[in-house]
Amino acid sequence: MKILSYFFIGIVFGVGLILSGMTLPLKVLGFLDIFGNWDPTLAFVMGAAVITTTAGYQLILRRSSPILENSFSLPTVRAIDTKLLLGACMFGMGWGLVGFCPGPVLTAVSSLTAGTITFVCAMFAGFWVVGLAK
Amino acid sequence: MDILQYSDAILGGATIGLAATLLLLLNGRVLGISGIAANIISGQSYSRKYSISFVCGLFLAGWTAFRLIPGALADSPVTDLKILALAGLLVGIGTRLGNGCTSGHGVCGLSRFSKRSLFATIAFMASAIATVYLTQHIWELGQL
Numbered sequence: 001m002k003i004l005s006y007f008f009i010g011i012v013f014g015v016g017l018i019l020s021g022m023t024l025p026l027k028v029l030g031f032l033d034i035f036g037n038w039d040p041t042l043a044f045v046m047g048a049a050v051i052t053t054t055a056g057y058q059l060i061l062r063r064s065s066p067i068l069e070n071s072f073s074l075p076t077v078r079a080i081d082t083k084l085l086l087g088a089c090m091f092g093m094g095w096g097l098v099g100f101c102p103g104p105v106l107t108a109v110s111s112l113t114a115g116t117i118t119f120v121c122a123m124f125a126g127f128w129v130v131g132l133a134k
Numbered sequence: 135m136d137i138l139q140y141s142d143a144i145l146g147g148a149t150i151g152l153a154a155t156l157l158l159l160l161n162g163r164v165l166g167i168s169g170i171a172a173n174i175i176s177g178q179s180y181s182r183k184y185s186i187s188f189v190c191g192l193f194l195a196g197w198t199a200f201r202l203i204p205g206a207l208a209d210s211p212v213t214d215l216k217i218l219a220l221a222g223l224l225v226g227i228g229t230r231l232g233n234g235c236t237s238g239h240g241v242c243g244l245s246r247f248s249k250r251s252l253f254a255t256i257a258f259m260a261s262a263i264a265t266v267y268l269t270q271h272i273w274e275l276g277q278l
Contacts, residue, residue, distance in 0.1 A: 009191065018203075036271060073163050074164060103235070
């Protein structure tokens with residue numbers, strides 16, 4: 001049941017990314033190009049996603065536990081440190097270079113093109129490298 | 135401004151929010167893709183099979199759209215595989231050091247009013263905007 005729930009939510013999330021245009025790197029780069037020919041569309045994606053999630057979270061967190069697990073597993077780290085900001089800046093550089101972030105590229109890699117496969121392999125290599133260091 | 139022009143964006147964003155809401159409701163977790171994907175290799179956060187299952191769902195959504203709807207997916211305008219590899223590596227390392235990406239910090243973190251996620255989101259947005267500015271308008275690599 002839990003496995004199915006993750007699979008189903010993955011599909012819903014993928015549909016959301018496709019509907020919103022996040023799987024089109026050119027559109028993503030147009031959104032990031034605020035000093036050029038700025039395309040504000042993806043700001044509406046972010047806005048709608050945050051509003052929906054905020055509303056959903058408020059309702060759910062009144063519960064004592066989620067449906068399929070005994071307790072909530074929410075992030076507990078609160079530090080705003082160099083590691084957080086350096087990591088976020090590195091992520092932003094990669095995102096801004098080609099227009100892919102993790103969710104959209106894992107959706108777009110289903111087209112099995114050399115570009116998306118290369119990006120995904122390198123991304124997993126990055127996960128692995130940091131995992132080694134920990 | 136014509137709001138209908140943005141209806142797909144709003145519907146898509148709401149669907150992303152629905153997915154995030156469902157994951158908290160059913161499994162009690164925030165929806166962070168970089169964390170889910172990295173857990174496939176580390177298996178540190180929870181059982182690998184859940185992360186694999188989620189990514190298979192993403193892949194299936196993409197694959198189905200790719201078959202049925204022309205133009206639903208696209209490659210990056212950057213076609214140089216060396217740059218794609220560099221970008222992938224930066225995204226992989228950066229999201230692990232910063233513990234999150236667009237979904238985890240940008241959507242779920244902001245929705246939990248997390249100050250840490252707010253700072254991360256500002257940092258990666260600023261960095262991405264600066265990168266696009268440099269590559270497009272200063273160095274004029276010209277993919278756009």
